[in-house]
Amino acid sequence: MSAAVSLRDVHKRFGEVEVLKGVSFDVAPGEVVAVIGRSGSGKSTALRCVNRLETIQSGEIEVHGRRVDDPALDLRALRRDVGMVFQSYNLFPHLTVAENITLAPRRVRKTPQSEARHIAVEALARVGLSDKIDAYPEQLSGGQQQRVAIARSLAMQPKVMLFDEVTSALDPHLTGEVLKVMEALARGGMTMLVVTHEMAFARRVADRVIFMHTGKVWETGAGEMLAHPQTPELREFLANGL
């Protein structure tokens, strides 16, 4: 079976600084891959290249057979297939939870208003926030906002979900509820690429862990690799207690 997401020798520069120096990896359908590494290791950039929030200088990126680096790419079709959740939630503050979730289905999929409400109800049930459907983002805790952001992404029925340090802005006691939602998604067979600092989550939930260092894939393996790091860089990264 072909990969859901595949990167081949991807190079990305911001001006003079090369942040990705030949990154290659695959994510199989239904697989959960955690990407770890220091700030500046290029892990978030790699993720953002997958749905072309960043364009690359060379290499190939494919998502479900669609070439992301092709300039003639149907960007909106790609983004219908790839959901993304951000560190800062990025909910739309002027819209209610239901409106946040149904905006894209209504505008992009042309779902009628009555059906859209149903989509919101269903998506919120999946993240355990059914009672917040008519709240505004500012009335929710950070953890709740992030769960709504996940629900908003799910409502578009993506084939792949990207998570960009989604718990980094949360207080420790709020990260659990978000990770629990992600774990349930993973068990449900969602293809997930997760940039994270949560080592326990990476170890327990991810099928595979990728350690990035200085713009390269440095070490990769099952969650167990975190207990037995092979390279001094990963050992040092883990020892610094993130």
Added chain:
Amino acid sequence: MGGFTLIHFLYLLQATLWTVVLTVLAFGLGSLAGFVVMLARTARTRWIRAVSMIYVDIIQGTPLLIVLFLIYFGLAVVGIELPALLAAAISLMIYCSAFLGEIWRGCVQSVPRTQSEAAECLGLTRWQTLTDVILPQAMRIATPPTVGFLVQVLKNTSLASVVGFVELTRASQVINNSLFQPFLVFGIAGALYFALCYPLSRLSRALERKLNVGRRQPA
């Protein structure tokens, strides 16, 4: 020499109405043009941004009176003779478009970039992102300065008196020329301007206060 009578006052009131008409015309047309300027200033294409910036710089760096002379006297030389009202409205429209375009560009750009990223990640087009996500947030920020600018436009309509359009300033000149009671006549004209502008200024300030205690961005 006769005194200031009710007739004179009614004449000033009527002229005030023309001041309002000119303001509405200038601000209405200027808003439309300003919206286009805002779109051009935030466009993805580099040369559109560059051209619109030059336009804004030129208009903002030129006295409105000069623009008015160019439109009224300048165009007349090449055979386009516009009525004073129209010439004034066009000049003020150009003036509004440059300033409103810049005010609104700032408001649109003050909405965090991550908002449009999130919208585009959901598959929304650039236009849908603008109308459904960015503008509703930018408009809340834009309202106080926009109303504040409306006050400037209203006061600047007095320049139309120079090309003979009988609005409030011109009307008071006409009356003063016959009565020669400048303190009284221009005092009344000033009071009429103030009566129009003050409520707008207060509104602008009230909107600003309301905005500051209103809903905030998520962290």
